[in-house]
Amino acid sequence: MSPAEENAIKTSARNGWLLSLPALVMLAFAATGPLLIVVWYSFLTANDTGNVIHQFSTEGWVGILFTYDIFEDGWVLADAHLTIFWRSVWLSLVTTALTFAIGFPTAWFIATRPAKERALWLFLITIPFWTNLLIRTFAINEVIRNEGLLNTLLIWAGVIEVPLQINYTETAVLIGMTYVYLPLMVLPLYATIERFDMRLLEASYDLYASRWRTLRRVILPIVKPGIIAGSILVFVPSLGAYVTPRILGGGKNMMIGNFIELQFLQGKNWPLGAALSVTLLIIVTAALLVYVKVANRDRGAGHG
Amino acid sequence: MSDTVTISARNVVKAFGQGAGQVRALDDVSVNIRQGEFFTLLGPSGCGKTTLLRLIAGFEMPTGGTILLDGADITTQPPNKRPVNTVFQSYALFPHLTVAQNIAFGLEMLGKPASEVKARTAAMLALVKLEAMAGRKTSQLSGGQQQRVALARALAPQPKVLLLDEPLSALDLKLRKEMQIELKRLQLETGITFIFVTHDQEEALTMSDRIAVMSAGKIQQVGSAKEIYIHPKNRFVASFIGETNFLHGKAEAGALRLGTGERVEVPGLAAGGEATVSVRPEQVRLVLPSDGLKATVGALVYFGTDTHCHLHLADGTEVVARLQSPATGEAGLAQGQAVGLRFAEGAVQRVED
Numbered sequence: 001m002s003p004a005e006e007n008a009i010k011t012s013a014r015n016g017w018l019l020s021l022p023a024l025v026m027l028a029f030a031a032t033g034p035l036l037i038v039v040w041y042s043f044l045t046a047n048d049t050g051n052v053i054h055q056f057s058t059e060g061w062v063g064i065l066f067t068y069d070i071f072e073d074g075w076v077l078a079d080a081h082l083t084i085f086w087r088s089v090w091l092s093l094v095t096t097a098l099t100f101a102i103g104f105p106t107a108w109f110i111a112t113r114p115a116k117e118r119a120l121w122l123f124l125i126t127i128p129f130w131t132n133l134l135i136r137t138f139a140i141n142e143v144i145r146n147e148g149l150l151n152t153l154l155i156w157a158g159v160i161e162v163p164l165q166i167n168y169t170e171t172a173v174l175i176g177m178t179y180v181y182l183p184l185m186v187l188p189l190y191a192t193i194e195r196f197d198m199r200l201l202e203a204s205y206d207l208y209a210s211r212w213r214t215l216r217r218v219i220l221p222i223v224k225p226g227i228i229a230g231s232i233l234v235f236v237p238s239l240g241a242y243v244t245p246r247i248l249g250g251g252k253n254m255m256i257g258n259f260i261e262l263q264f265l266q267g268k269n270w271p272l273g274a275a276l277s278v279t280l281l282i283i284v285t286a287a288l289l290v291y292v293k294v295a296n297r298d299r300g301a302g303h304g
Numbered sequence: 305m306s307d308t309v310t311i312s313a314r315n316v317v318k319a320f321g322q323g324a325g326q327v328r329a330l331d332d333v334s335v336n337i338r339q340g341e342f343f344t345l346l347g348p349s350g351c352g353k354t355t356l357l358r359l360i361a362g363f364e365m366p367t368g369g370t371i372l373l374d375g376a377d378i379t380t381q382p383p384n385k386r387p388v389n390t391v392f393q394s395y396a397l398f399p400h401l402t403v404a405q406n407i408a409f410g411l412e413m414l415g416k417p418a419s420e421v422k423a424r425t426a427a428m429l430a431l432v433k434l435e436a437m438a439g440r441k442t443s444q445l446s447g448g449q450q451q452r453v454a455l456a457r458a459l460a461p462q463p464k465v466l467l468l469d470e471p472l473s474a475l476d477l478k479l480r481k482e483m484q485i486e487l488k489r490l491q492l493e494t495g496i497t498f499i500f501v502t503h504d505q506e507e508a509l510t511m512s513d514r515i516a517v518m519s520a521g522k523i524q525q526v527g528s529a530k531e532i533y534i535h536p537k538n539r540f541v542a543s544f545i546g547e548t549n550f551l552h553g554k555a556e557a558g559a560l561r562l563g564t565g566e567r568v569e570v571p572g573l574a575a576g577g578e579a580t581v582s583v584r585p586e587q588v589r590l591v592l593p594s595d596g597l598k599a600t601v602g603a604l605v606y607f608g609t610d611t612h613c614h615l616h617l618a619d620g621t622e623v624v625a626r627l628q629s630p631a632t633g634e635a636g637l638a639q640g641q642a643v644g645l646r647f648a649e650g651a652v653q654r655v656e657d
Contacts, residue, residue: 202363203396205383207410208461217409221400 035281042274052270060271064279081259088255089283091170091245092238095177096185099234100227102178103185107226110186111193122190125183133180137247140176141167144248168250176244181237185230192226228295235291236284256280309375310497311337311360311465316369318355329355330366331521337465337499338514342491344500346508347518348544353501356518357467360499361390373464384413389458390467393474395450397442403453404429404438410461428456431490448479455487459494466491468500472507484511505545509533517541533584538656542582549588549623550655555579560652563619566597570652580655585612587651588625590637596644599623601637611635615645 042060044052067078110121128136143149146163154160166172196219204214220227242257249255254262256276263273318330330352337343345353358364360371362383370379378386389410398406407428411421429435432452442450451471458466468487472480488511491498502508508515509529516526517540525537536542539550551568554561557575560568570581589596590613602614602622606629613625613635623645627635637643 197394197396197399199392199394199396200398202361202383203390203392203398204409205363206361206388206390207457208384208413209409210384210413213413217413218398218400222398 038274038277042271042278044271046269046271048268050268050270057271060269060273060275063269063272064275084254084256084259085283087170087253088239088241088257089287091173091177091255092235092241094174095181095238096231096235098174098178099182099185100231103182103189103230104227106182107186107189107193110190111196112198118194122187125186128180128183133243134247136180137176137244140172140179141247144172144175167248168252170249170253172248172250173241173245173253173255176248177238177241180244181234184233184237188229188233189223189226192223192229196222224295228292231291232288235287239284239287240280308339309336310339310373311499312372312375313356313360314370314372316356316359316371317367318352318359318364319367328521330359333369333521333523335516335523335526337497340495340497341513342488342498342500342511344502344508344512344515345518346502346505346515346544348503351518352521353503353518354469357390357469357499357501360465361388361467362386387461387464388467389461389463389465390469391454391458391471393470395442395454395471397450397453397457399441399443402439402441403434403445406442406453407456407460409457414461424460428460431459431493432456432486447475448483451475451483452486455490459490459496462494463496465497465499468498470501470503472502473504480507487511509545517544519544535653536582536655539580539582542653542655546584547624548582548584550580550582551621551623551652552578552580562597562617563621564598564617566618568597568647568652570654571650573654580657582653582655583623583647583651585624585626586610587648588615588623589646589648590625590627591644591646593642593644596646599643599645601639601641601643604635604637604639606633613637615643617645 041052043056043058045055045057045059047053062075063078065078065081066075067081068074069076106125110118110125113121141148144166145151146165146167148167150166151160151163155163166175200218200222201214204218205211209217239255240257241255242261245253245255246258249258251258256279260273260276260280263269263276267273313333313335316330316333317328320327320329333352333356345356347353355364359366362378362381362385366379370377372378373386373388398409401409404425408421408425411424416424425438426435429438432455434449434452434456437445437449437453442453445453451474454471471487472483475483484507487498487500500508500511512529514526514528515532517524517532519540525532525541527535532541532545536545536548542548542550551560551562553563553568555570555573555575555577556567558569558571558573560570560573560579560581562568568581570579573579597617599615599617602616605612605614609629611627611629613627615623615625617623625645629635
């Protein structure tokens with residue numbers, strides 16, 4: 001390639017970049033801007049009537065792990081906060097695992113239907129998105145509450161005598177989040193399974209692999225990008241979930257999202273709320289980095 | 305090669321679909337494949353050759369009949385329990401594994417000790433001359449190299465039978481010729497029974513110990529390349545393997561009476577009814593009009609080494625003669641010229657319709 005040609009290509013690439021300027025400006029203001037404001041607020045002083053006093057303070061950050069004890073007149077470790085963090089991470093991990101356990105067979109089922117039928121199945125998967133999250137969560141509530149569909153059915157069938165207390169427990173939050181985030185797992189899994197060459201299954205069986213070993217040694221490694229994408233899509237919003245734990249957790253099974261809300265409304269501690277938001281962001285980023293690293297660990301490494 | 309039978313298919317039927325739309329991909333197929341032979345299933349697409357191969361591999365279950373391996377019934381055994389490996393048309397190499405890992409896969413699934421897996425993988429890499437590629441991903445290989453990996457992967461567990469499903473069809477002509485020789489070499493070196501599926505008659509003729517010609521779900525004829533070429537059993541086999549001329553007429557004792565009234569000698573033909581014979585173009589000789597069947601020269605097609613001369617008998621029947629091209633390239637024949645036809649001794653073969 002001559003230098004002139006190269007320059008021409010570079011120039012046209014630059015012009016292409018300029019076309020994306022409106023989007024970049026939008027991103028700078030709509031994404032980076034608010035984030036910077038949140039970081040800025042986390043270092044200010046709380047105002048008891050809400051909002052903040054523009055005076056530097058690290059109390060918001062200290063408040064994440066410690067709480068001020070007026071009797072001891074000092075900072076003590078805030079067990080309640082840690083419980084909330086741990087619950088959020090744990091519930092999100094379990095949600096991710098559950099959506100995978102349910103989503104993988106579902107995605108496999110759809111991807112192995114005749115090409116004409118797949119669009120219909122995918123359409124069915126996306127139908128829940130048409131309804132507001134709040135409505136869907138209340139619908140789940142209707143199913144699992146003590147006088148709800150599930151308990152009524154079980155009592156009628158004679159399986160149980162006393163209604164199962166599912167509502168307002170962590171189980172309820174798990175059921176709700178699994179239901180809400182399942183499509184986010186199914187869709188990326190479907191996208192990779194659909195591209196999976198089914199002839200490899202025959203090759204694997206032919207080479208003495210059982211069905212289980214075919215799943216472990218051939219299918220899962222090949223659809224791994226879909227598993228990673230699905231897990232991220234489920235884990236990240238789960239960690240920040242607000243509506244589901246609020247309604248199904250009944251206020252006592254609080255997750256980080258609810259805790260943040262508490263600081264901005266009743267708590268009137270905006271710097272703490274802002275610091276918690278940034279903490280959530282850091283947890284998500286760290287979790288993603290670890291996940292991607294673990295997921296890619298065996299890439300290129302030998303098996304035998 | 306011995307006379308021991310390795311694979312035996314008995315009255316195998318495979319039907320797809322239900323009721324009126326049912327298609328019989330295999331219709332009462334019986335065949336014995338001997339230990340250590342290079343056996344080819346040859347036929348046009350849709351003749352059932354791949355279905356038979358898939359039944360032997362265990363990917364599909366027959367609708368009827370049995371398949372024996374070394375005398376034991378394996379009809380309902382799943383593929384992972386059969387000591388039979390397949391080289392797929394698409395190769396079906398594992399994209400997430402390296403060349404060496406692909407080759408080692410079967411051995412690992414068999415639970416062989418790591419040292420043996422390593423040694424056999426190395427031996428296989430050497431056998432297909434891919435030592436330098438051991439650590440590469442299969443997507444980084446050329447078509448011919450992928451083909452070799454597929455072969456090595458299927459041979460590594462030392463199967464009793466290697467099944468090859470049109471493995472050369474994706475390669476270009478030159479590479480295909482090389483791989484034909486390579487396959488034959490591998491078969492001789494390993495001594496494993498090869499069952500090779502192809503629609504390419506030349507491939508079948510050059511590589512096989514025996515060929516089964518298939519059509520419409522049935523085996524039409526089984527025999528060596530020469531047997532099938534020289535003594536085709538029926539019209540289908542005669543026309544599918546190479547080119548041929550058919551002559552039709554009334555059967556008389558030792559001869560065929562053509563529509564023109566002329567006689568063609570057919571040794572052993574019994575009188576009565578109608579009969580068809582096949583004569584290969586290279587066995588047709590041009591003589592003086594008075595010395596053979598009367599014919600007129602039609603089109604002359606030059607092929608380099610030889611020239612195809614299309615001739616017409618008095619009743620319009622077309623006969624093609626393949627003549628070796630003379631040094632000047634001119635066959636010395638003119639369109640419309642009257643000539644005589646004779647057939648080389650033993651070249652006239654009676655075929656069933």
